[in-house]
Amino acid sequence: MILRDALQRVKGFRYVVEQLELCSPVGRRCLYDSPWMDSKGALEMEFERIRQVCALGEQPASAAVLEGVEVKLMQVRDIRGTVKRTATASVLDDLELFELKHFALLVEDIREMVRMWPWVELPDLKELVGVLDPEGNRLPHFYVYDAYDPELAEIRSMIRQRSQQGDSEEELAGLYEQEMAVENRVREDLSVRLRAWHARLQQALEGIGMVDMILAKAKLTRQWQLVCPTVQEEGDLVLEGLFHPQVQAVLNREGKVFQAVDICLSREAAVITGANMAGKTVLLKSVQLVQYLTQFGFYVPARKAVVPLVERVLTSIGDEQDELNGLSSFAAEMLVMNDIVDAISQHQRVLVLIDELARTTNPQEGRAIVNGMVDFLSSHRVMAMVTTHYGGITAACRKWRVRGVVENRFKGEMTLNNINEFMDYSLEADDREDVPHEAIRIAWMLGIDRELLERVENYLQEEEGNSCLKKTVQ
Amino acid sequence: MRLIERISDFRSLSIVGLEKNTGKTECLNYILRQARDSADRWALTSVGIDGENRDQVCQTPKPEITVPEGMVFVTSEKHYREKRVVSEILEISSERTALGRLVVARAVTEGKVLLSGPSDTTALKRLLGRLQEMGIRTTLVDGALSRLSLASPAVTEAMILATGAAVSGNVPELVRRTRYVCDLIELEEVEHALQAKLDTIDRGVWAIDEKGECMDLQLPSVFMLDKQGVDLLRYGPRLFVAGAVSDRLFQFLQVQKEKVELIVRDFTRVFAQPASYYAFVRKGGRVRVLHRSRLLAVTINPLAPSGLLLDSGYLQEAMEKSLSVPVLDVRREKDI
Numbered sequence A: 001m002i003l004r005d006a007l008q009r010v011k012g013f014r015y016v017v018e019q020l021e022l023c024s025p026v027g028r029r030c031l032y033d034s035p036w037m038d039s040k041g042a043l044e045m046e047f048e049r050i051r052q053v054c055a056l057g058e059q060p061a062s063a064a065v066l067e068g069v070e071v072k073l074m075q076v077r078d079i080r081g082t083v084k085r086t087a088t089a090s091v092l093d094d095l096e097l098f099e100l101k102h103f104a105l106l107v108e109d110i111r112e113m114v115r116m117w118p119w120v121e122l123p124d125l126k127e128l129v130g131v132l133d134p135e136g137n138r139l140p141h142f143y144v145y146d147a148y149d150p151e152l153a154e155i156r157s158m159i160r161q162r163s164q165q166g167d168s169e170e171e172l173a174g175l176y177e178q179e180m181a182v183e184n185r186v187r188e189d190l191s192v193r194l195r196a197w198h199a200r201l202q203q204a205l206e207g208i209g210m211v212d213m214i215l216a217k218a219k220l221t222r223q224w225q226l227v228c229p230t231v232q233e234e235g236d237l238v239l240e241g242l243f244h245p246q247v248q249a250v251l252n253r254e255g256k257v258f259q260a261v262d263i264c265l266s267r268e269a270a271v272i273t274g275a276n277m278a279g280k281t282v283l284l285k286s287v288q289l290v291q292y293l294t295q296f297g298f299y300v301p302a303r304k305a306v307v308p309l310v311e312r313v314l315t316s317i318g319d320e321q322d323e324l325n326g327l328s329s330f331a332a333e334m335l336v337m338n339d340i341v342d343a344i345s346q347h348q349r350v351l352v353l354i355d356e357l358a359r360t361t362n363p364q365e366g367r368a369i370v371n372g373m374v375d376f377l378s379s380h381r382v383m384a385m386v387t388t389h390y391g392g393i394t395a396a397c398r399k400w401r402v403r404g405v406v407e408n409r410f411k412g413e414m415t416l417n418n419i420n421e422f423m424d425y426s427l428e429a430d431d432r433e434d435v436p437h438e439a440i441r442i443a444w445m446l447g448i449d450r451e452l453l454e455r456v457e458n459y460l461q462e463e464e465g466n467s468c469l470k471k472t473v474q
Numbered sequence B: 001m002r003l004i005e006r007i008s009d010f011r012s013l014s015i016v017g018l019e020k021n022t023g024k025t026e027c028l029n030y031i032l033r034q035a036r037d038s039a040d041r042w043a044l045t046s047v048g049i050d051g052e053n054r055d056q057v058c059q060t061p062k063p064e065i066t067v068p069e070g071m072v073f074v075t076s077e078k079h080y081r082e083k084r085v086v087s088e089i090l091e092i093s094s095e096r097t098a099l100g101r102l103v104v105a106r107a108v109t110e111g112k113v114l115l116s117g118p119s120d121t122t123a124l125k126r127l128l129g130r131l132q133e134m135g136i137r138t139t140l141v142d143g144a145l146s147r148l149s150l151a152s153p154a155v156t157e158a159m160i161l162a163t164g165a166a167v168s169g170n171v172p173e174l175v176r177r178t179r180y181v182c183d184l185i186e187l188e189e190v191e192h193a194l195q196a197k198l199d200t201i202d203r204g205v206w207a208i209d210e211k212g213e214c215m216d217l218q219l220p221s222v223f224m225l226d227k228q229g230v231d232l233l234r235y236g237p238r239l240f241v242a243g244a245v246s247d248r249l250f251q252f253l254q255v256q257k258e259k260v261e262l263i264v265r266d267f268t269r270v271f272a273q274p275a276s277y278y279a280f281v282r283k284g285g286r287v288r289v290l291h292r293s294r295l296l297a298v299t300i301n302p303l304a305p306s307g308l309l310l311d312s313g314y315l316q317e318a319m320e321k322s323l324s325v326p327v328l329d330v331r332r333e334k335d336i
Helices: A003-009 A011-019 A025-032 A040-058 A060-074 A080-086 A094-113 A126-132 A150-164 A169-195 A198-224 A245-253 A280-295 A329-345 A363-379 A439-445 A450-473 B003-007 B024-041 B077-081 B121-133 B171-185 B192-199 B222-228 B247-254 B274-282 B312-322
Strands: A230-232 A237-242 A261-265 A269-273 A304-308 A312-316 A350-354 A383-387 A398-405 A423-429 B012-017 B042-046 B065-067 B072-076 B087-097 B100-107 B111-113 B138-142 B158-164 B205-208 B214-216 B238-241 B261-264 B286-289 B294-301
Touching: A003 A011, A003 A025, A011 A245, A011 A280, A025 A198, A040 A060, A040 A198, A040 A230, A060 A094, A060 A198, A080 A094, A080 A169, A080 A198, A094 A126, A094 A169, A094 A198, A094 B077, A094 B087, A126 A169, A150 A169, A237 A280, A261 A280, A261 A383, A261 A423, A269 A280, A269 A363, A280 A304, A280 A312, A280 A350, A280 A383, A312 A329, A329 A350, A329 A363, A363 A383, A439 A450, B003 B024, B003 B294, B012 B024, B024 B042, B024 B065, B024 B138, B024 B158, B024 B294, B042 B121, B072 B077, B072 B087, B072 B121, B077 B100, B087 B121, B100 B121, B121 B138, B158 B171, B171 B274, B171 B294, B171 B312, B247 B274, B274 B286, B294 B312
Parallel strands: A230 A304, A269 A383, A269 A398, A312 A350, A350 A383, B012 B138, B012 B158, B042 B072, B042 B138, B158 B294, B238 B261, B261 B286
Antiparallel strands: A237 A261, A237 A304, A398 A423, B065 B111, B072 B100, B087 B100, B205 B214, B205 B238
16 A cells, blocks of 8 residues: 555545645655555654654754755656656657756755755766756756857857848748757757666655655654654554544634543454543544554654554544445445454454444344454454444453543533533543443533433433333342 | 837736737737847746737738847747747746646747747736746736636736727727727726735625625626626625626616626626727716726737728827827837
8 A cells, every 4th residue: 555545545644644744746756655664674764764854953053954955845846757758769858858957956956955864865966967057057947058069059150140130031041950950969969868867867856755755744743743653563552642633633723622642452452432522433543543654654643652563454434434335334334344354364464443333233233243343353362443332342352431521620511612621531441341321411412402302311211210120120 | 218118117018919910919029129139138928829820710921929039938838849949948837738838938049939828817927926036027928808818918017909900991990999998908996905805706796885895796697687686786886797797787787776886807808899888987887997907009000811901190190099098000110
């Protein structure tokens, strides 16, 4: 998988990528083509580059260099097509020669500015600049200069002279033709000489793209105070002070604060329960985001992060499911479960994230499905996270509960607007079998129709009465 | 003062023809000859495709554009490859047109070039700004007066209108039609605050109340006036039409009790016959624009593609009587 594909799949990840301030189309391409990395070495190298650039940003002197490099990067165009053509036997035209010269000059400028950065590898294009700048004025302009061929200078001065004498265009036609022929000869010759530069130009494009990408990643790291994840082949996923940048941005805009949470996943299913609106889905998405960011070589939104590497992240999150192919939401969900089971059976290293499994069917069978899936995940020692509203999950797993509404956490009455203040989004270990019953309370708070809710409560009391009765009978 | 000196007081000038074959290109070449001595301070471009060797409609020979040595010109990739001038590429803009990216180049020797330019108004504005940054004092724009063109020449500070026998062989009629377009070009600009507000609106019909607030009248097009049965003037007598204004609208507004002020983007948006426009004005109506170019001169071409040749002196005199700007026949003028 490359980053471009991941953007379609994970909205939160796309949000982060969209916030990157890339300077050039070359940098954007480099980023979009980045592979999913599952080698510790490669990732640590990438993180080290980001760390070094962040450190440069701390010092005013080196920060000025960074800014200078950005200014140069902004002038870089994507000349892949032209670079490709330098490998062929075709004759390059003035526009292409201009592009190459413009690019080579920028590469030389940037190379000079970053010569102290050990991780940047840019080829030396000084000689190439010389080829395209025979008059040595180092301006990013181009035409077939007089200096390329003594004959050219001669014909041109003749044209100039005779047109000043008032010769008509027809009279000069012959000279123009000669001039054109010499120009073409020069272009052919230049094209042949440039062929030797193809590999280095290619390398320069990649190098420039990489510089742009790392600078953008580092900038975001500093802006959002992201942290470098400790990557490992095995072990637990440990996240402290985890936050979701997109949700945080929305809350901040409303003058609210995002409560960062801690979570630890081991090779056993973690079942998360909690009231509605307690942030279970956001938590799941945050974990997913951290895994994606880590494996595409980004720092992550947490205070501390230990991230075991996986080959794939398998998710079932309701709002991202494709329900257009004629399947009911339940059927679609079950097929996703099947894919997850398949991948695990093939011994792939995966992270499994499932939001409210089997919520679209009856609670009795739903609970059994959750139990079955959790059982499967735990017995295969898969790192997994499953959220649910069902009580009675008895399969082997580690249980967590989002603390949820805490009375007196905030003054006043709880409303939709201030619910954030009453909620404690942190997790606590939980070995109970029952789940929080706060759905109706939250519905009240949302201002749902009174008549409806009173009817609902009547039914609830009736049910509770029945279950008390049963208990007494027993 | 010579025309060329007046032009160089402005940062941009467009030359527009009232019809095809009214001598627009000759007028441009005339100015270019005048600008030869200070060529490096000038730039040259076009809106849309122009500079074909032969006129696409009438197949009459069309003078090509001769760029003086040292002048900057902007054209599309396609036309750049076809140029017959030695020129140095200064920049390739990322702006795309139907004929490829725009190339900014400086003529190393005098020579001929086919001009093409930005395809919409905002791109033209950006280009004019960029050329100014590059140290160009005045940019000449080979303009087009066509409802097909998305790029309006009215974004240039000044304008020259080319007219001639191709419009009409009847001198009084030719003068009337030229006078009408001159009147439109010279429509007054709205106040600055309102201009900024309306500039961002690209569709619909809007009312502007006394406080300068804009209200969308929810009218998809002025062509649907009668069907709506709504009172267009319920917020007051000031209207802004983002798109084109036709005879129908003028006729409709003319019969209203109130004296209407109609605001349009620029004069190229008025597609009404002179009769309906003047009738509206006579009833006390007023038309204003967001962008106005200063009209510097009108040039005349007494020769029509049909072969008809009018008397240049008589035509010039008749024009001068009716217009308040200098009138010149660029083929005869040696020095203006």
